[in-house]
Amino acid sequence: xxVPAPPRAHRIHPAWWVAAVTFLALVGAAAFRxxxxxxxxxxxxxxxxxVSTISAAVAVNMxxxxxxAPFAAALMERFGIRRVVMCALxxxxxxxxxxxxxxxxxxxxxxxxxxxxxxxxxxxLSLVATVTNRWFVARRGLVSGILTAGGAAGxxxxxxxxxxxxxxxxxxxASLGTTAAALAVVPLVWWxxxxxxxxxxxxxxxxxAADDVDPVRVGAGRAALQGLTxxxxxxxxxxxxxxxxxxxxSTNGLVQPHFIPAAHDHGMPVTTAASLLAVVGVFDIVxxxxxxxxxxRVDPRLLLLGYYGxxxxxxxxxxxxxxxxxxxxxxxxxxxxxxDWVATVPPTLALCREHxxxxxxxxxxxxxxxxxxxxxxAAFGGGVIRDVTGSYDLxxxxxxxxxxxxxxxxxxxxxxxxxxxxxPDPQQAAAAQAHG
Numbered sequence: 001x002x003v004p005a006p007p008r009a010h011r012i013h014p015a016w017w018v019a020a021v022t023f024l025a026l027v028g029a030a031a032f033r034x035x036x037x038x039x040x041x042x043x044x045x046x047x048x049x050x051v052s053t054i055s056a057a058v059a060v061n062m063x064x065x066x067x068x069a070p071f072a073a074a075l076m077e078r079f080g081i082r083r084v085v086m087c088a089l090x091x092x093x094x095x096x097x098x099x100x101x102x103x104x105x106x107x108x109x110x111x112x113x114x115x116x117x118x119x120x121x122x123x124x125l126s127l128v129a130t131v132t133n134r135w136f137v138a139r140r141g142l143v144s145g146i147l148t149a150g151g152a153a154g155x156x157x158x159x160x161x162x163x164x165x166x167x168x169x170x171x172x173x174a175s176l177g178t179t180a181a182a183l184a185v186v187p188l189v190w191w192x193x194x195x196x197x198x199x200x201x202x203x204x205x206x207x208x209a210a211d212d213v214d215p216v217r218v219g220a221g222r223a224a225l226q227g228l229t230x231x232x233x234x235x236x237x238x239x240x241x242x243x244x245x246x247x248x249x250s251t252n253g254l255v256q257p258h259f260i261p262a263a264h265d266h267g268m269p270v271t272t273a274a275s276l277l278a279v280v281g282v283f284d285i286v287x288x289x290x291x292x293x294x295x296x297r298v299d300p301r302l303l304l305l306g307y308y309g310x311x312x313x314x315x316x317x318x319x320x321x322x323x324x325x326x327x328x329x330x331x332x333x334x335x336x337x338x339x340d341w342v343a344t345v346p347p348t349l350a351l352c353r354e355h356x357x358x359x360x361x362x363x364x365x366x367x368x369x370x371x372x373x374x375x376x377x378a379a380f381g382g383g384v385i386r387d388v389t390g391s392y393d394l395x396x397x398x399x400x401x402x403x404x405x406x407x408x409x410x411x412x413x414x415x416x417x418x419x420x421x422x423x424p425d426p427q428q429a430a431a432a433q434a435h436g
Contacts, residue, residue, distance in 0.1 A: 014197070015135040015205035019143055021192040022131050023150040025085050026123060028185035035096075035171075035178055038162045038274055040261050042171045043108075051261065053105050055383030058257050059376040060113030061120075066248070066372020068121030070365030074223035075122070076130050077362075080195040084122055089182045089189065091119030097179040100172040119182075124368060129349060129361035134196055138206025140353075141346050145292020148345040149285040159260075159281070163274035213358065227362030236355045236416075237363065239409045240348055241370035243304065246406040247344050248371035250311060250399045253378025255280075255337065262392040267324035276326060276334050283338025291343035300347030304410035307344050310336070312403030319393045355416045 040054050076084050095115030102108055128147040132140050158178070165174040197204050197212050204211045231237040256277070263273035294303055314336055321330040352367060353360040382395045 013205045014194070014200045014202055017192055018131060018135050018194060019147065021188050022085075022127060022147055025089065025185050025189055025193075026127065026147060026150040028089060028182045035162055035174060038159060038166055038260060038270065039171045039174065040257065041264060041270060042166055046171075047105070049105055049108075050387060051383040052380070052387050054108070055257065055380045057105070057108045057113040059380035060109055061117040062248070062252060062372045062375035062379055064114060064117030064372075065121040065124060066369040066375070068118050069124045069126040069368045069372075070224040070227060070362050072122040072124065073126035073130055073361045073365040074227075076127070076195075077223060081127070081130060081134075082189060082193045082195060085127065085189050085193060086186055088119045088122035089186050091122070092116055093119075093179045093182040095119060096175050096182065099175045121372070124365075126361060126365040126368065128345075129352075129364045132349075133353075133358075133361055134204065134212070136205045136207075137211050139296070141292040141295035141350060142289065143292070144349050145289045145295070145346045148292075148342050149288035159274040159278045160271065163271045167271060224362055224365065227356075227359050228366050230359060231356060231363045231366060234355060236351065236413045237367070239413050240351060240367050243308065243406040243410045244344070244348060244367050244371040245374035245377075246308070246399075246402045247342075248374035249378040250315065250403050251341055251375075252372070253375035254382050254395060254399050257379050258382040258386070258392060258395070261386070263322055265391070266322040268322070268326070272326065276330070279331075279334050280338040280341060283335050284341040287339030287341065287343045288345065290339075292346040295346040295350050299415075300350045301411050301413055301415075303347040304344060305407050307340055307347075308403045308407035308410060311340050312400040312407065314340075315396050315400030315403065318396050351413060 040051060043049055043054055044051065072084060072088070092115075095111050098115075099108070099111045102111060128144055131147065132144045136143050158181075162174045162177070165177055194200055198209075203209050259277055260270055260273040263276070264270055291303065291307075314333055318333060321327070321333055323330075326334075348367065349360070349364055352364040356363040378395070378399065382392060385395045386392055
């Protein structure tokens, strides 16, 4: 009789190495997403394009970034995480590198919007959901917070560097720099990233072999659409999707691309405004990881109530804070907005897992798609408001009101927790004790 070999012993569980490489992949892909807010003014000056025209390319990028996510989650089930992530990083690198040759606005939309949107969307938060579901049973909230922070912070912490490169060497050098950042991660993904714990002879962190379920071997499109069909029958999906639409609208769609030009309208240097957004990225890491820790311990609906409500209140206070120099009140806003930037992701992902189980990565991909549709709506709408009214004030106020609505929707989601175990029968307990 053959005795099965015991699992390999590891001083550090391989799940943490997979999480580390995933973090780097998300940061590398997000590097290019730091560029739009910095380069709006340089592109206007060189090509004479309006804010609305440039914002349209940003909107296409954000929409595809979200709409690709559910199909990417299904592709990861079909072909594996490593292959999908490597291809996505290469597409990002090609899209960002070719922008240096563009001469017309439609080329901006195709490269900056379509190619980079597809590439970054193939990783996005569907990658976070897939890695946490496959490799972790314990600490899922914490890990999802760390990985989410990597993707979101990568969009912001590069801003001062991008702004400096643009000021010293022009926007083309900044675009090529982001190409290099995406390419640098490809070898690490090839070497360290594995699709499933069984590939390394281990079980998921904090789980058992039963938690390492077989992949779904169906077409990516079919799996994604099946996930949407299932989710669309459930009220919590629509509440989560609507809340995440507003989340994207009030962060990636409005603040990320339009904060720097809005500050520049009030006399603030672009490099200073970019540095403020970089501070948002730093505190985003702290806030999202802490949110992941809280999600393992607190009702996620209450967390979303607080996150959306406070975000809306802060946006109402933002317009008077702009000026040539950042005052203490602006710094306070920046710190808070950083802590709250994507703190919504761990509790949203937890509610997806609670309601949709094994299909959570694909369903969350559709919820995230709504996030990016909200981002696209605000990216374009913010530019239109600026062109029509000459100010961004109306955009901040509208976003604040919608955040208040998201808080109400989030807290109204019902829970779907497994039933609690019934208390032991006193007679059975006494008999068990009598028999030792």
